[in-house]
Amino acid sequence: MLKLRKFFSFLLVAVALSVGIGISFKLPQISAQTNISRQSQILVFGQKIYTRENGKPRTIIENFSVADTEALFTFVATNPQGKRGKVTSAVIKLNGVEILSPRELNQNVEVVSKRVSLQQNNQLEVQLRDKPGSALGVQISTPALPPPIGSAFIRVQPSTIPLNTSTRVQFSYQFPISSDSPDPVVELQRLDGDTGAVIASEGFLRDNGQLSLGDDIRNDGSFSFRKTYNFSTGTAIWLRTKVTVDSKTYYSEPNSLIARDLSPITPEQTQAIIDASNEGRELYKELLSIKGEAAAHNETVAYLNSLDIVEIAASQYTDGSNGEPKTYGINIRFVTGMNGFISTAPRGTRGGSKYDLKINRY
Numbered sequence: 001m002l003k004l005r006k007f008f009s010f011l012l013v014a015v016a017l018s019v020g021i022g023i024s025f026k027l028p029q030i031s032a033q034t035n036i037s038r039q040s041q042i043l044v045f046g047q048k049i050y051t052r053e054n055g056k057p058r059t060i061i062e063n064f065s066v067a068d069t070e071a072l073f074t075f076v077a078t079n080p081q082g083k084r085g086k087v088t089s090a091v092i093k094l095n096g097v098e099i100l101s102p103r104e105l106n107q108n109v110e111v112v113s114k115r116v117s118l119q120q121n122n123q124l125e126v127q128l129r130d131k132p133g134s135a136l137g138v139q140i141s142t143p144a145l146p147p148p149i150g151s152a153f154i155r156v157q158p159s160t161i162p163l164n165t166s167t168r169v170q171f172s173y174q175f176p177i178s179s180d181s182p183d184p185v186v187e188l189q190r191l192d193g194d195t196g197a198v199i200a201s202e203g204f205l206r207d208n209g210q211l212s213l214g215d216d217i218r219n220d221g222s223f224s225f226r227k228t229y230n231f232s233t234g235t236a237i238w239l240r241t242k243v244t245v246d247s248k249t250y251y252s253e254p255n256s257l258i259a260r261d262l263s264p265i266t267p268e269q270t271q272a273i274i275d276a277s278n279e280g281r282e283l284y285k286e287l288l289s290i291k292g293e294a295a296a297h298n299e300t301v302a303y304l305n306s307l308d309i310v311e312i313a314a315s316q317y318t319d320g321s322n323g324e325p326k327t328y329g330i331n332i333r334f335v336t337g338m339n340g341f342i343s344t345a346p347r348g349t350r351g352g353s354k355y356d357l358k359i360n361r362y
Contacts, residue, residue, distance in 0.1 A: 042196040046139030067198035078137035089129040231259035
């Protein structure tokens with residue numbers, strides 16, 4: 001019986017490979033939630049509440065760091081009604097420079113806000129001089145990310161990798177280029193999953209036709225970068241691109257790279273993935289001639305999301321009407337952890353043959 005089961009599994013794998021599907025593995029759930037969506041403000045420090053204690057006023061020293069010192073930063077002190085009233089006297093220094101003085105606070109002041117500059121490593125000194133029991137909230141934030149000009153998201157392939165295995169990951173991003181402008185500088189940044197602050201630079205994406213970086217066509221607006229990762233524990237890292245061109249800066253939406261413990265999927269799950277992928281591809285082809293590209297994408301995605309084997313499906317279709325590059329395709333994440341992509345690019349465009357089906361191995 002065991003030998004027959006192994007043979008049946010092998011047969012399904014062979015069938016999957018014959019239709020262009022790479023077999024993947026089950027990916028147990030780990031937390032990958034983040035606060036780094038395109039929110040109004042991203043905190044780089046705080047918010048922290050400081051309470052005046054009994055005895056002589058003392059200075060509390062806080063240290064924090066940021067990676068992107070060119071961003072705009074705003075210091076905000078909130079002065080709530082505490083047990084002993086509001087704070088009427090406090091001194092706060094940032095890197096030795098006073099940014100809040102006693103004369104700026106009184107019983108009628110609820111918020112003090114001002115623009116500040118940060119260094120890579122920063123020190124904040126907070127001293128409350130009011131009655132014991134009064135409290136002051138302090139935070140420093142950077143504005144929400146500006147709207148992207150290129151692709152909304154950076155593409156991560158594979159987006160999920162196994163633990164304790166060196167895996168090469170390719171990052172791709174589309175950004176319009178012009179002969180009248182200098183070449184864009186596209187940096188891959190790693191973000192803190194809780195605050196959204198930049199914590200590291202992973203490297204730079206290139207559009208130079210260098211195959212070792214995953215870029216096969218020079219100056220086509222598709223930027224690529226490859227890096228090898230090896231994690232020993234379940235990890236989710238968040239990444240975005242920072243594009244600098246003509247003294248302007250643009251950011252992509254954050255996307256994640258996840259490392260998980262992997263275990264084999266069942267033959268039934270393999271067949272369900274094959275069926276769902278083929279059905280989605282055929283449905284799109286049928287709807288395209290009747291309802292057009294946009295509606296065909298939307299209805300195919302809705303159908304895929306109704307299937308038990310699909311965790312989430314999302315359209316990657318943009319028509320270029322807002323000046324962004326045209327993109328075609330449907331991303332699929334199966335409940336097993338496999339990531340699939342149905343390319344719907346018309347023949348003759350970047351992305352291969354029409355309705356090509358690709359399933360990442362992890």
